[in-house]
Each structure stands twice: as structure tokens, then as C-alpha cells.
Amino acid sequence: MRGSGTGRSRFRAFLLSPVVMAVLTGEALAHASERGHVLLLPTGYYIVGAVLAVFASFLVLAVLPPKTIVSAWSRRLCLGEIPDLRAVTSTLSFVVLMVLVAAGIWGSRDPLSNPLPLVVWTLLWIGVTLMQGAMGDFWSWINPWYGPYRVVMRCVGFVTHRCRRSTLPPSVLPDISPAWGEIELSSTLSPTVPAAREAGRAQLLISPHAGEMSGRTEGGNIGQKRSIYGRLAYTPALLGFLAFAWFELIYPAPDDPFRLAIVVALYWAASFAGMLLFSYNRWSRQGEFLTAFFSLIARFSILDGQETGGRIRLSLNWPGAKLLDAAPLPLSGTLFLLLALSSVSFDGLSKTFFWLGLFGINPLEYPGRSALVWLNSFGLLATFAVMVVVTLSAVALGERLVASRHCFRGAAGLLVWSFVPIALAYHASHYVASLLVNGQYALVAVSDPFALGWNLFGTANHHVEAAIVAGAGGARLIWNVQVAAIVGGHVLAVLAAHALAHRLHPDRGAAIRSQIPLTVLMLAYTALGLWLLSTPTAG
Amino acid sequence: MAENQTSSKFLLSAVSRRSALKGLAAGAGLIAAPGFVRYSQAQSSAPVKIGFQAHKTGIGAAYGRWYERTTTAAVKLINEAGGINGRPVEIVIEDDGTDPKRGAEVVAKFASQHKTDVVYGTLFSHVVTGSAPTAGELKIPYYVVSEGYHVASGALNRYVFQPGITDVRSQVTSVAPWISSNLGKKVTLIYPDYAFGYDHRDYFGPAIKAQGGEVIAQIAIPPTESSFTRYLPQIPAETEVIYHVMVGPAVLTFVKELGEFYGSGGPQLFGFIDSLEAVDIKSPGLEFLEGSHFWEGMPRYLQDNASDAEKAYRTAVGIDANGASVQDARDVSTAGHMFGCWETLYVIKKAMEDANYQGPADRAKLVEATEALTEFKDGAEHPQGDKVFNGKMHQVFGHQNISKVEGGKLKRVHRTSIADGLYENDTDYTEQAL
Numbered sequence: 001m002r003g004s005g006t007g008r009s010r011f012r013a014f015l016l017s018p019v020v021m022a023v024l025t026g027e028a029l030a031h032a033s034e035r036g037h038v039l040l041l042p043t044g045y046y047i048v049g050a051v052l053a054v055f056a057s058f059l060v061l062a063v064l065p066p067k068t069i070v071s072a073w074s075r076r077l078c079l080g081e082i083p084d085l086r087a088v089t090s091t092l093s094f095v096v097l098m099v100l101v102a103a104g105i106w107g108s109r110d111p112l113s114n115p116l117p118l119v120v121w122t123l124l125w126i127g128v129t130l131m132q133g134a135m136g137d138f139w140s141w142i143n144p145w146y147g148p149y150r151v152v153m154r155c156v157g158f159v160t161h162r163c164r165r166s167t168l169p170p171s172v173l174p175d176i177s178p179a180w181g182e183i184e185l186s187s188t189l190s191p192t193v194p195a196a197r198e199a200g201r202a203q204l205l206i207s208p209h210a211g212e213m214s215g216r217t218e219g220g221n222i223g224q225k226r227s228i229y230g231r232l233a234y235t236p237a238l239l240g241f242l243a244f245a246w247f248e249l250i251y252p253a254p255d256d257p258f259r260l261a262i263v264v265a266l267y268w269a270a271s272f273a274g275m276l277l278f279s280y281n282r283w284s285r286q287g288e289f290l291t292a293f294f295s296l297i298a299r300f301s302i303l304d305g306q307e308t309g310g311r312i313r314l315s316l317n318w319p320g321a322k323l324l325d326a327a328p329l330p331l332s333g334t335l336f337l338l339l340a341l342s343s344v345s346f347d348g349l350s351k352t353f354f355w356l357g358l359f360g361i362n363p364l365e366y367p368g369r370s371a372l373v374w375l376n377s378f379g380l381l382a383t384f385a386v387m388v389v390v391t392l393s394a395v396a397l398g399e400r401l402v403a404s405r406h407c408f409r410g411a412a413g414l415l416v417w418s419f420v421p422i423a424l425a426y427h428a429s430h431y432v433a434s435l436l437v438n439g440q441y442a443l444v445a446v447s448d449p450f451a452l453g454w455n456l457f458g459t460a461n462h463h464v465e466a467a468i469v470a471g472a473g474g475a476r477l478i479w480n481v482q483v484a485a486i487v488g489g490h491v492l493a494v495l496a497a498h499a500l501a502h503r504l505h506p507d508r509g510a511a512i513r514s515q516i517p518l519t520v521l522m523l524a525y526t527a528l529g530l531w532l533l534s535t536p537t538a539g
Numbered sequence: 540m541a542e543n544q545t546s547s548k549f550l551l552s553a554v555s556r557r558s559a560l561k562g563l564a565a566g567a568g569l570i571a572a573p574g575f576v577r578y579s580q581a582q583s584s585a586p587v588k589i590g591f592q593a594h595k596t597g598i599g600a601a602y603g604r605w606y607e608r609t610t611t612a613a614v615k616l617i618n619e620a621g622g623i624n625g626r627p628v629e630i631v632i633e634d635d636g637t638d639p640k641r642g643a644e645v646v647a648k649f650a651s652q653h654k655t656d657v658v659y660g661t662l663f664s665h666v667v668t669g670s671a672p673t674a675g676e677l678k679i680p681y682y683v684v685s686e687g688y689h690v691a692s693g694a695l696n697r698y699v700f701q702p703g704i705t706d707v708r709s710q711v712t713s714v715a716p717w718i719s720s721n722l723g724k725k726v727t728l729i730y731p732d733y734a735f736g737y738d739h740r741d742y743f744g745p746a747i748k749a750q751g752g753e754v755i756a757q758i759a760i761p762p763t764e765s766s767f768t769r770y771l772p773q774i775p776a777e778t779e780v781i782y783h784v785m786v787g788p789a790v791l792t793f794v795k796e797l798g799e800f801y802g803s804g805g806p807q808l809f810g811f812i813d814s815l816e817a818v819d820i821k822s823p824g825l826e827f828l829e830g831s832h833f834w835e836g837m838p839r840y841l842q843d844n845a846s847d848a849e850k851a852y853r854t855a856v857g858i859d860a861n862g863a864s865v866q867d868a869r870d871v872s873t874a875g876h877m878f879g880c881w882e883t884l885y886v887i888k889k890a891m892e893d894a895n896y897q898g899p900a901d902r903a904k905l906v907e908a909t910e911a912l913t914e915f916k917d918g919a920e921h922p923q924g925d926k927v928f929n930g931k932m933h934q935v936f937g938h939q940n941i942s943k944v945e946g947g948k949l950k951r952v953h954r955t956s957i958a959d960g961l962y963e964n965d966t967d968y969t970e971q972a973l
Contacts, residue, residue: 036788039765040795040824110632112595252641255596255634357763362733364762364787365665366598368638466604467870472822474869536765536788538598 034433035537037475043534046479047527050487054526057491058498058519062512066502070324073499076304077316084312086140091147097268099449104261108451111255115449118442120260121248126431127439132294133424134319136303139294145272149280233286234332236274240289241336245343249350250377252370286333293340296333299323300420300492320421323496324503328413335388337416341423342387344430346380348532355379356538363538391416394517398501401517402510411504415518418497422525425489429482429533433469440464482533490526494519586629587622587891589614589884590649590658592670597637599663601817605873606660606684607632609880612855616919623888624896631655639669646670650677656899657887660684660880664734671695678973680905682887684879686710686836688738691934693966697973700909700933703883704836704876705926705960707738713939713960714809714834715746717953722807722832723779724752729770730784732759739784739811754782765789771800778806783814790814791824798827808832812839812875812942812949819863819871821947828944832952835940837923838862839874840948852881852922861948878923885920886912886928903973909933910969927957931967936960 061069104116111117131138140146247263248254274283284291299322305312329337349355350372356363359375369376395412404411440462447460454460469478497518498511505511591610594603614628622628631653635642642661649655650673657680661667664687671689674681675696682700683690688708690701718726726747730736736759744754756775760767767789774781785793797805808831820828838845839862841853856877857865864870886909894901894908910930917925926937936957942949 036791036818037822037824039788039792108632109634110593110595111634113632252638253634253636255636353763353765362762364731364735365733366637367665368597368640369636370638370640463866465867465870467864467867470817470871471819471869472824536763 034470034475034478035534037472038479038534039536040472041476041479041534043479043530046483047530047534050483050490050526050530051523053487054490054494054523055519058494058515061495061498066499066508066511069495070499070502073318073321073495074324075318076321079303079314079316081308081311081313084307084310087147087150089141089147090143090145091151093142094144094148097144097264101261101265103449104257104264107257107449109257111257112438112441113445113451114257115442115445116257116264117255117260118438118445120264121255122435122438122442125248126427126435128294129297129427130424130435132297133300133420133427134302136301136314137295137298137305139291139298140305143284143291144268145275145284145288145291146280148272149275152276153280232332233330234292234336236283236287237289237292238332238336238339240287241293241339241343244289245339245380246377249343249347249380250369250373252368252373289336292336296337296340296420297424299326299417300424320492320496323417323420324499326414326417326500328410329416330413331409334392334409334413334416337419337423338387338391339384341419341426342384343380344423344426345387345528345532346376346383348430348537349383350376350379351537352532353536353538363536366538390521391419394521397517398514402505402507402514404505404510404514406504414500414504415497418493418500418518421489421492421496422522422529425485426529428489429485429529432481432485433478436468437464437466440466440468479533483530486526486529486533490522490529493522497522584626586627587624587896588629588631588653588655589887590645590653590655591630591632591660592635592642592645592649592658592666593632593660594637594662594666595632595634597635599637599666602662602873602876603637605817605877606662606880609856609877610660610884612857613881613884616855617884617888623891628884628888635661635666635670637663637666639665642666642670643673646673646679646681647677650674650679654899655679656891656896656902657682657905659883659887662686662876664689667699668695671699674698678902679899680902680909682883684876684883686876686879691929691932691964691966693932693964693968695933695968697933697968697971698906700886702886702909702912702928702933702935703881704879704935705937705939706934707735708742708962709934709936709960710811710834710836710939711739711742712746712962713955714941715743715752716750716959717941717955718780718782718809719747719750719752721953722809724750725755725775725777725779726752726782727756727758727774727778727780727806728754728782728784729758729760729774731762731786733762735786736760736784739782743782760785762787765792767793767796768800771797774806780807780809781805783808783810785810786814791818791822794827795824801827810834812836816873816875817871819869820944820949829947830944832941832943833949835942835949835951836875837878838940838942838949838951839872840942840950842951846917846922848917848919848922851919852878856881882915882921882923882926886915889915889920906973924954925957927961931969932964933966933968 100116100119103114107116108114128139128142253259271283271288274287277283278287285295286292300320301322302316302319304315304317304322306315307313351363353363356366361367361372361375392412395415396408398415399406399408399411441464443457443459444462444464447457448454449456468474494515497515501511501515502508505514591607593607594600595607610630614630617623618627631649633645633648633653635645646658649658658670658674659682661670661681661683662685664685667683667685667687668689671681675698678698680700681698682702684704685701686704686707687701688706689695690699691706691708724747726743728740728743730739740757740759747754755778756773758770758773760770764770765788781797783793783797797808808828810828810831810833812833812835815825815833818825837849841850841860841862845853856872858872858874859865859868861868862872862874864872890896890905890909890912893911894904896905896908910933912928912930914928915921915926915935924938926935928935937960938957939955939960940951941953941955942951944950
């Protein structure tokens with residue numbers, strides 16, 4: 001005991017070595033905050049009820065014929081066509097980004113007045129993620145690389161060359177959308193062509209021979225020589241996302257407009273270089289982490305787009321329906337998705353009394369980010385590692401239960417798609433309060449990006465209702481929204497896992513048995529998610 | 540990079556952002572007469588730049604919002620009245636993330652990059668203690684609004700002042716006579732087990748003893764605790780007053796469980812508004828506080844006998860009779876503390892005028908002028924009340940308010956004298972070199 005305690009102490013001392021632990025004396029202004037109101041709610045009952053609801057969904061799915069579920073879930077409604085103006089909107093987005101970077105450098109130093117941090121952290125990271133998940137691939141219209149890429153390529157004469165190689169018209173973005181390749185099959189699906197769906201599904205059945213990139217049309221198909229890029233798969237995006245998560249959650253001043261402007265500018269330039277080097281399509285799909293992330297998340301959305309000769313044919317589908325036909329992710333893609341989920345989870349965990357208490361940090365005297373860089377870096381990686389081990393173990397156990405002959409990495413790469421709704425639910429519930437408040441600040445800031453007294457959009461004088469989520473009423477409302485999001489996300493995750501398991505194991509009994517460990521994990525994650533949202537936190 | 544930035548962008552409640560900018564422009568207009576070429580004159584024509592070290596993000600953000608609103612309101616009035624030494628005041632905001640290390644960086648940035656005349660507005664004690672050495676090294680006056688005893692204790696340096704808000708030691712000492720006379724003499728302390736709680740433990744005990752009372756039990760609650768039922772039986776039965784200073788998200792739970800423990804009876808309760816700053820007293824779970832008493836630096840609720848200066852201050856900052864934003868009744872202010880920003884800015888103005896401050900070269904003169912201040916009269920510049928300033932300690936002393944919860948509102952029942960909160964120590968910053 002003594003030895004282990006000393007070991008823990010040393011470990012803690014190492015992680016907290018930069019902490020300014022000696023506060024002379026202090027007023028204690030640790031705010032009672034909205035979490036205080038949540039603590040008075042019967043959150044324990046909520047958690048039990050949520051877990052039971054998710055479990056009930058598993059039981060219901062277990063008795064329903066899988067074909068009925070898939071058939072109903074796969075229904076689509078064609079909405080018509082719209083012109084494909086993404087090259088234009090992307091170029092405009094690039095211009096806006098440059099203005100924002102300029103504002104970050106020369107505008108207000110106040111992170112709640114400067115539009116750059118508000119746009120990046122609130123409108124982009126929170127808002128666009130939710131829009132991607134809820135609506136569709138909005139990002140493909142506003143990503144700031146494609147337009148400039150087209151311009152550069154046209155200037156150097158590469159566009160013509162590339163277009164000759166493509167079967168699609170030069171005005172079309174053949175693969176900017178996540179619909180390309182990965183969900184190509186789903187785009188062909190409609191209630192009127194069940195035969196096509198069945199045929200396609202048969203093609204997408206995972207094979208024990210399939211490699212990481214199975215199901216993809218680039219870089220990893222069996223029988224094709226895999227390039228260096230193909231072997232890397234999602235690795236660049238994984239590393240990029242890890243750096244992004246570290247900057248967002250651990251770096252002491254991610255909101256500082258100037259520093260953020262530099263980071264954004266450098267990242268844009270580095271990504272653009274990657275696109276020039278490896279082609280836009282390849283780098284944006286698996287190298288540039290934002291596009292990779294948004295593309296994965298868009299799988300859950302209700303809108304799908306199919307390029308048809310300079311136009312985009314839109315169709316409406318049920319939430320998550322596009323997950324049904326997803327190709328298995330490579331291992332790096334599996335890790336990428338789990339990192340996205342675990343980073344948000346760690347953001348919640350890192351502020352809990354529980355986590356801080358583990359390392360002897362007084363949450364009422366929170367020492368600030370600078371003092372916790374090492375601890376939180378460890379925490380982020382540890383959370384990711386735990387998430388990977390637990391998830392892959394659940395998949396492995398499930399496959400073992402049915403003596404599966406499938407490739408483990410392929411099975412994991414397929415089933416991990418079921419975590420997309422969970423990631424979205426976490427994102428929504430974790431950031432909803434921030435979106436409501438900082439979204440208002442963003443509206444104000446964009447009207448006067450350089451703090452010169454402008455009122456470009458008439459919102460410069462909008463009164464920011466910072467207390468929109470405050471008080472007992474606000475806390476109760478937000479909590480119920482969070483519970484609904486978490487439960488809904490996990491129910492849909494169970495549903496997705498159910499459908500994907502049937503792709504792996506056509507035998508119904510085997511499919512259900514194989515899901516048991518993953519379902520248990522999802523039940524645990526339901527409880528964990530709600531606990532993170534209801535337990536005392538610093539700040 | 541940022542030297543020419545206009546960082547005084549405000550997001551306000553009653554005072555709109557644009558009106559604040561107009562206020563700044565009005566001040567600038569005093570020197571923008573025909574023929575005037577901007578910044579072409581001597582340095583004294585340029586604005587007085589006050590670096591506002593704001594808790595815009597991090598755990599202090601709720602307080603930072605109201606500190607900023609108060610600051611903006613005060614600067615608007617100062618500029619409308621001619622600024623400081625005929626120069627408009629410009630607030631340059633930098634976010635410290637409520638982070639001591641970043642706080643020090645921000646102070647350095649103000650001094651070297653923004654070249655502000657002073658640094659001002661820090662609230663959280665650990666940020667103050669983390670930033671103060673940098674202020675001392677760079678010899679830039681640093682006016683904090685922190686409430687901590689760190690300034691008066693002598694632990695900081697000659698460039699750090701707290702002239703707009705009293706410190707915890709003074710507050711704790713000043714309420715003891717009234718508690719002893721009106722609530723009871725046998726007191727049980729319930730406090731969080733860290734520095735803030737220790738201040739109350741260490742200073743209230745002797746203070747109540749001097750009044751013939753005694754602390755019969757001290758119950759230290761671990762900071763990470765979120766349920767208190769196992770601690771409440773430790774309260775001695777003969778307790779007449781529970782002096783509680785719990786803070787953090789579990790405060791509501793603490794009050795609720797205390798109410799469940801005692802039912803409709805129990806000892807008298809005395810607390811500090813720090814526990815419930817920016818929280819609606821009528822929130823579910825706080826019902827047990829009805830009839831209890833709180834210290835308030837300045838009353839949150841508009842009192843029947845409020846002075847005209849106090850009313851004008853509330854109007855300028857934009858808080859209604861309940862102490863919430865006039866534009867959003869849910870947005871409860873940090874009224875117990877934020878007046879310190881207002882008063883500190885007027886102290887800076889007074890000291891700069893006394894020193895005939897012209898620019899950073901006069902910072903040492905500004906320090907000496909601040910140290911030479913002795914008292915502040917009740918009025919528009921000091922709406923919380925008159926005060927005395929100890930130039931050796933760099934700390935102000937003033938009146939405290941004791942309020943009773945009646946009908947879910949705080950009604951002031953007593954105002955302490957300045958003498959109630961005075962104490963002696965051997966701090967003398969004037970002995971340090973400039």
C-alpha cells in the first residue's frame with residue numbers, strides 16, 4: 001500500500017509539476033453555476049431510465065425481422081436537383097476565412113468579441129458538426145480548400161488533365177462529398193429498386209480477406225497495389241485531429257484570436273499543400289481531419305446528394321440510414337472515429353470533481369489550463385486508449401461469441417459506424433449550452449469583425465442573453481434536452497449496430513449474439529454520458 | 540502587431556456596445572476639434588489606456604461578464620465627463636482564461652505590446668498572485684478587484700493595489716459584532732477545506748471571541764464533496780449560529796440538505812453572498828435560506844433607503860431592482876463584488892489627476908499618488924459608500940452590508956461601520972523601491 005501510494009504520488013507530482021499549488025489566500029468565487037441546479041434534479045433516475053430505454057430498444061430490435069427494419073429505414077424521398085455551386089461557395093468561404101484570420105490578427109483581443117474564435121469554436125466545431133449530422137454534407141459547400149484548389153489547378157493546367165481522366169464533367173465535384181465511394185451504393189438505393197440494394201449489400205458484405213480499405217475505391221482495394229497514401233489511410237487525419245483536440249482542450253489559450261489566427265492560417269496552408277501533393281480528393285477525404293470528420297458525421301444526416309452532371313440530386317432519408325451501407329473503415333478510420341468521440345468525452349471528464357479529485361486538484365480553486373497541460377495531455381490519450389481498448393474488445397468478444405471468420409479489423413471498421421450517432425449525441429449534449437450563448441456572441445462579432453464600430457449585418461448591437469441557459473429552469477430544460485439527445489443517439493446506435501451486425505452475420509441469432517458486448521458497452525456509455533453531464537464540475 | 544488595435548469592444552446590457560464606443564468617441568471629441576490632427580500632438584493627447592485583465596473564459600467567466608459591464612458603464616461616464624486629465628479613457632481587453640500563468644502573460648502584453656498605462660480588473664486571487672510579480676518586474680501599476688487578503692498581507696509588491704473593494708479579512712472581522720449581538724454567540728463554522736475557508740476560520744474565530752462569542756465547532760468540507768448529510772450531524776446541538784461559506788456547484792445541495800436536516804427549525808444561518816453570487820435566491824432548493832442572513836459587499840436588491848448615487852450606478856450598469864440585467868431577468872448580476880470595478884476606475888482617475896499623469900514615464904508618480912490617497916467620499920464615484928485607504932497596505936476599507944432573506948429577496952438589515960473592518964498588520968509597501 002505504501003509503495004503504491006508513493007508511486008501514485010510521484011505520478012501525480014509528475015503530471016502536476018507545473019501547477020501553481022501555493023495560493024496564498026483567496027476569495028472563493030467558484031460559481032454555483034447551472035450544474036448546481038442539475039445536482040438537485042433526480043439525475044440518478046434519469047440515468048437508470050435512459051439505460052433501460054436503450055436496452056429496451058435492443059430487445060425490440062432483437063425480435064423484429066431485420067429485413068423489415070432495413071427496408072423501412074432505407075426508404076428515400078427524392079427532393080429534386082439543385083445546381084452544384086460548390087466551387088463558388090468554397091471560394092467564398094476561403095475569402096471569409098481570410099477575413100476572419102485578418103480579424104484574428106488585427107481585430108479585438110477579446111475572444112468573445114473577435115469573430116475568429118467564435119466562428120471556429122462555436123459556429124464551425126459545434127454548429128457545422130451538428131448541421132452535418134442532422135441535415136447533410138453542408139461542409140462540402142463551405143470548406144475553404146476546394147475553390148482555391150480548383151483555381152490553382154486551372155491556373156497550372158492540371159484541371160484539364162485531371163478531367164480527362166475523370167468520367168465526370170469538369171464542373172462536378174466527383175468526390176468532394178462523402179457520398180462518393182463510401183456511400184456510392186446507398187445513393188443508388190431507393191424503395192423502388194430493392195434488387196439493387198440487395199445486390200449492393202452482397203458486394204459490401206465484409207470479407208475475411210478484405211483489408212483496411214475494403215469497400216473503398218482508392219488506396220486499398222484488394223487486388224490493387226496500395227500507394228503510400230493508401231497505406232496511410234486515415235492516419236494523417238487521425239494525427240491532425242489529435243493535434244486539434246489537444247489545441248482545443250489542453251492548450252492554454254485556444255481562444256486567443258492572434259494565436260488562433262496563426263494556427264488556422266498554418267493549417268489551411270499545410271492542408272492545401274497536402275491537397276496539391278496528393279490530390280484534393282485524397283487529402284481531403286483522409287488527410288484533412290475536418291473534412292474527414294465531417295464526412296463521417298454526415299453519414300447520419302437526413303439529406304443525401306448525388307452529383308449528376310453539374311447538378312446535385314437531393315434525397316431525403318431516415319437519420320442514420322446511410323450508415324447501413326457504409327463500407328468498413330480502415331483501422332486508422334476506426335481509431336479516428338473513436339478519437340472524435342473520446343475527445344469530447346474527455347472534455348467533460350476533465351472538469352469533473354471526480355477527475356480533478358483523482359489528482360488532488362481543488363475544483364473550487366481550479367488552477368487554470370496552463371497548470372494542467374501535462375495532466376490533461378495524459379488524460380486525453382488515456383481516454384482515447386481506454387475507448388479503443390473497450391470498443392475493440394467488445395467487438396472482438398462479440399465476434400468470438402459467434403465464432404466469426406471475419407477479419408477482426410474489418411468487423412471493427414464496420415461496427416464502429418454505429419458510434420457515429422453516439423458521437424453526435426455527445427457533441428450536441430456537451431456543447432448545447434455553449435452553442436446557445438457563444439452563438440449569440442458570434443452573431444454580434446461578425447457584424448464588426450475588426451472592432452471598428454461597423455454593423456455589417458445589423459447584429460452588432462444585439463444583446464447577448466448570456467443567461468439563456470441560466471437558472472433552475474434553464475438547467476432543467478438543458479438537462480432534458482441532453483438526456484433526449486443521449487438516449488436518442490444511443491438508441492440509433494443500437495439500431496445501426498443491429499443492421500451492421502446483420503451484414504456481418506446473415507444468421508439472425510448469430511447477429512444478435514454478436515451484438516451483446518457492444519450493446520452492453522453502449523448501455524454503459526449511456527450512463528457515463530449522462531453522469532458526465534450531471535456530476536459536479538469546476539467552473 | 541497589436542499596438543494599433545482597438546480592443547475596447549464591448550458586449551453590454553444596459554449600455555449598448557455602440558453607445559460605449561460613442562462614449563469613447565465623445566471623450567475623444569474633446570480633443571478632436573477642427574484642425575486637430577489625431578495623434579499628431581504630444582503623447583498626452585492620446586487616450587489613457589487601461590489594460591483590463593478580464594476573465595472572459597475559464598471558471599471566472601460569469602464574474603468576468605459583469606465586471607466588463609460595470610467597467611464599460613464607468614468608462615462611459617468618465618469619458619462623458621472629460622476623461623482623465625482631459626484625455627479619453629480606452630479599455631484594452633485581454634482574456635486571461637482565469638489562468639494564473641496566462642494572467643502573467645497578459646500583464647506583460649499590456650506593458651510591452653499594448654503599452655497600457657495601467658493594468659486593472661483582476662478578480663480571482665490565484666490570477667492576482669500569479670500576475671503580480673510580472674507587474675512588479677515591469678513596473679506597471681496593477682489595480683485588482685479581487686477581495687483577497689493577498690494585497691494587504693504584504694505578499695505582493697509595491698505596484699499592486701486593491702483600492703475599490705475590501706478584503707476577506709476585513710469583511711469577516713466586520714460582521715462578527717452584529718452576529719454576536721443579533722444571532723447568537725455559539726457559532727459553528729462550516730467551510731470548504733482550502734484557503735478561502737481558512738481565511739474565514741482564522742479571522743472569524745478571533746473576531747467573534749472579541750465579542751464574547753465562541754466558535755464551538757469547525758467543520759471543514761473537502762472541496763470535492765457534493766453531498767453533506769454525513770457532515771451535518773457533527774453540528775453541536777447547542778449551536779446558535781451556523782456560519783457557512785460553502786461555494787461551488789454543490790452549494791444548492793448543501794442548503795437543501797441543511798433544510799432537510801433541520802426541518803422548519805434549527806440554528807440561525809449566516810453566510811457570504813459569494814456562495815450564491817449570480818444565482819437567483821428564489822431558485823428551487825434554496826427555500827431553507829428564508830430568514831437567514833448574508834454578507835453582501837453591495838446590496839443585490841434595490842433597498843428602500845438606497846442613495847441617489849447607488850441608484851444612478853445601478854441604472855448605468857443596467858441592473859434592475861432584483862439585481863438582474865434590465866434586459867434579461869435571468870441574468871443575475873454579481874452585485875456583491877462588481878461595484879469594485881466602478882470604484883477602482885475612479886480611484887485610478889483620481890490618482891492620475893493627482894499625479895498629473897502623462898504617460899508610462901509617470902508610472903512611479905502614479906504609484907506614489909495612489910499611496911497618498913486616504914479616503915473616498917460616498918457619492919457617484921463611490922456608490923457603495925465612503926471608504927478609507929491604507930497607502931501602506933495598498934488596501935481599502937469600507938462598510939459591509941448584512942442582509943436578510945425575506946420573501947426570496949435580500950433586505951439589508953445592517954450596515955457595518957468602517958471601523959468594524961479595520962485591522963492592523965505590519966505591511967508597508969512604501970518601503971519597497973519603485
